[in-house]
Amino acid sequence: MIKAVKGFKDILPDETPYWQFLEEKARKLLKSFGFREIRIPVLEKLELFDRGIGSTTDIVEKEMYTFKDKGGNLVAMRPEATASIARAYIENALHLKDPLGKYYFIGPMFRYERPQAGRLRQFNQINVEVFGTKSSSLDAEVMALLHNIADEVGISDGVTLEVNHIGCKKCRPIYRQILINYLNQNREALCEDCRKRLERNPLRALDCKRQNCRRVALSAPKLTDHLCDECRSYFEEVIEYLQIYQVPHVINPLIVRGLDYYTGVVFELTTTELGAQSAVAAGGRYDYLVEELGGPSVPGIGFAIGEERAVAMLKNRKKLTPPAPLFFFAVLGDAAKKKCIPIVLELRKRGVYTEMEHENRSLKSQMRKANRLKARYAVMVGEDELEKGRAVVRDMEKKEQFDIELSSEAFLKLAEEEVR
Ligand SMILES: [Zn+2]
Ligand SMILES: [Zn+2]
Numbered sequence: 001m002i003k004a005v006k007g008f009k010d011i012l013p014d015e016t017p018y019w020q021f022l023e024e025k026a027r028k029l030l031k032s033f034g035f036r037e038i039r040i041p042v043l044e045k046l047e048l049f050d051r052g053i054g055s056t057t058d059i060v061e062k063e064m065y066t067f068k069d070k071g072g073n074l075v076a077m078r079p080e081a082t083a084s085i086a087r088a089y090i091e092n093a094l095h096l097k098d099p100l101g102k103y104y105f106i107g108p109m110f111r112y113e114r115p116q117a118g119r120l121r122q123f124n125q126i127n128v129e130v131f132g133t134k135s136s137s138l139d140a141e142v143m144a145l146l147h148n149i150a151d152e153v154g155i156s157d158g159v160t161l162e163v164n165h166i167g168c169k170k171c172r173p174i175y176r177q178i179l180i181n182y183l184n185q186n187r188e189a190l191c192e193d194c195r196k197r198l199e200r201n202p203l204r205a206l207d208c209k210r211q212n213c214r215r216v217a218l219s220a221p222k223l224t225d226h227l228c229d230e231c232r233s234y235f236e237e238v239i240e241y242l243q244i245y246q247v248p249h250v251i252n253p254l255i256v257r258g259l260d261y262y263t264g265v266v267f268e269l270t271t272t273e274l275g276a277q278s279a280v281a282a283g284g285r286y287d288y289l290v291e292e293l294g295g296p297s298v299p300g301i302g303f304a305i306g307e308e309r310a311v312a313m314l315k316n317r318k319k320l321t322p323p324a325p326l327f328f329f330a331v332l333g334d335a336a337k338k339k340c341i342p343i344v345l346e347l348r349k350r351g352v353y354t355e356m357e358h359e360n361r362s363l364k365s366q367m368r369k370a371n372r373l374k375a376r377y378a379v380m381v382g383e384d385e386l387e388k389g390r391a392v393v394r395d396m397e398k399k400e401q402f403d404i405e406l407s408s409e410a411f412l413k414l415a416e417e418e419v420r
Helices: 016-032 046-052 058-063 082-091 136-153 171-185 192-200 202-207 211-218 229-244 307-315 334-349 363-372 383-388 408-419
Strands: 043-045 066-068 074-077 101-110 122-131 160-165 265-271 278-285 300-306 327-331 354-356 377-381 390-395 400-405
Touching: 016 101, 016 122, 016 136, 016 307, 043 046, 043 082, 046 058, 046 074, 046 082, 082 101, 082 122, 082 300, 122 136, 122 307, 136 160, 136 229, 136 265, 136 278, 136 300, 136 307, 160 229, 171 192, 171 202, 192 202, 202 211, 229 265, 265 300, 278 307, 300 307, 327 334, 327 363, 334 354, 334 377, 334 383, 334 408, 363 377, 377 383, 383 390, 400 408
Parallel strands: 327 354, 327 377
Antiparallel strands: 043 074, 066 074, 101 122, 122 300, 160 265, 265 278, 278 300, 377 390, 390 400
């Protein structure tokens, strides 16, 4: 037997209703917030993620699926979507068409991470990006969208929106040095990864999950205390707008995000419901990314929702069952089958979920099948019914039986009554 590749998982039909529910709710809100769907390729040139995400990040250093294709090009399977969407934005000159470009993308990402419970190498995200405007009210609006999606899906009671500001090109380097000095003083307590990161990417030490590192991080100098005046007042405005948008939130100075392109406001939607504290969604501002990838100087902000985690939370709250047929046609004999096929077809074309027996089984076994599928009505058609031009209908819920004309109109009428 051939099994799926480690870290890759099937999403089976019993589970897809949860995914559909999540994505439908998200799409509905994205549409009303003015977002349009963009679809990006799985493969990109490796260089894109190297320059976009940053060559010293965990993702680029250790986690990417990279290979040489048959033409000798070094390519990577996208580990996240923002760099790809920025590439598409630049390549297609979308800034000329959409001065405020609001896009979303739903699809799988690929990271070669250590496999552990709940962490997959192919995982799915709902990505949301806005290019073209830097404004505190827009930042709050993007977080409001995230909050509203969580609310609409029904998981907002289990999540916290944590917000931070990680400074700009002016104030971050100053803080960075202050942090390096502090971390050096506490070098002994840090894990090996953090010691290695210390000079190259010290902010990541604030994000380390190891207990000793967390202790060091908690008493570290806070970026929010070292913001320049411009960043500080901008952040205050964002917080004020979050209140106007009625988005519950907390300020957490330890939120830094693991990707180099972030600057300014960053945020995470976290939960304690899935074992250790984890982010269900995360995002932030990336005002230099488009320019760094060779595009115009265009600011941006966005976030990604981890669909696996959102689905896990949804499952804790809601039971979604696969759809059940309205009609199950239990036909006895070929003549009955041939008479019923056009009726079944017409019902299906009109959007009524209808099943029909193809194997010539006994009535008893067909009724069992109707029951198993949770059909609302079992429709029985045998020789007698054919002669009379009527069908015997069993209401499986009320356990009642009646007969109706054997015509698509009669069944459609019954279906309409059901909808009402
Ligand atoms: Zn600043
Ligand atoms: Zn550490």
